[in-house]
Amino acid sequence: MLIIGIAGGSGSGKTTVVNRILELLPEGSVTVIPQDAYYRDHSHLPEEEKREINFDHPSSIEFSLLMEQLSVLKKGQPIEMPVYSYISCTRSEESIRVVPSRIILVEGILILTNEQLRDYLDIKVFVDADADDRLMRIIERDMQERGRNVNDVLLHYHKFVKPMHLQFIEPSKRYADIIIPQGGNNIIAIDILASRIQQNL
Numbered sequence: 001m002l003i004i005g006i007a008g009g010s011g012s013g014k015t016t017v018v019n020r021i022l023e024l025l026p027e028g029s030v031t032v033i034p035q036d037a038y039y040r041d042h043s044h045l046p047e048e049e050k051r052e053i054n055f056d057h058p059s060s061i062e063f064s065l066l067m068e069q070l071s072v073l074k075k076g077q078p079i080e081m082p083v084y085s086y087i088s089c090t091r092s093e094e095s096i097r098v099v100p101s102r103i104i105l106v107e108g109i110l111i112l113t114n115e116q117l118r119d120y121l122d123i124k125v126f127v128d129a130d131a132d133d134r135l136m137r138i139i140e141r142d143m144q145e146r147g148r149n150v151n152d153v154l155l156h157y158h159k160f161v162k163p164m165h166l167q168f169i170e171p172s173k174r175y176a177d178i179i180i181p182q183g184g185n186n187i188i189a190i191d192i193l194a195s196r197i198q199q200n201l
């Protein structure tokens with residue numbers, strides 16, 4: 001089993017990279033574990049406090065649960081992956097059953113900020129993109145998927161996303177084995193990565 005981490009700033013194109021890899025590799029050979037599933041539950045907070053949650057800080061992720069479930073997958077056993085809602089800021093009582101495969105892709109903005117998780121990854125990838133490009137994708141995504149208007153997105157970006165990117169995410173790039181510039185638009189780099197993974201298969 002090969003465990004690959006795909007990190008990068010919010011809106012950098014990580015999902016595009018993951019989807020391209022899924023297209024290029026044999027069906028059923030890859031299991032995707034999104035970091036976003038492991039955000040801590042905030043169902044106990046009032047609505048006003050939920051709007052102040054910093055999703056871009058490493059403390060927002062329950063890394064212990066993520067590591068525990070990766071360990072189970074590595075042993076060849078299925079897991080019950082959490083389901084998290086950005087809109088309600090809560091973890092669902094339901095879960096998604098995930099079965100192991102030969103390739104595990106762990107994808108998320110903060111996965112290279114955690115030393116224990118870094119040590120668990122066989123290949124560490126950082127998807128790099130210009131800040132302007134990332135902001136445009138963030139605006140489009142947050143309006144469509146998270147029910148925010150443009151002003152809310154920009155306020156959240158300047159209050160949380162940008163400072164956390166500079167403090168935690170951008171510095172984590174130095175731990176990457178492979179850096180993909182130009183984000184998800186760099187088809188050549190993504191194809192080279194997929195070829196490297198295929199060699200391991």
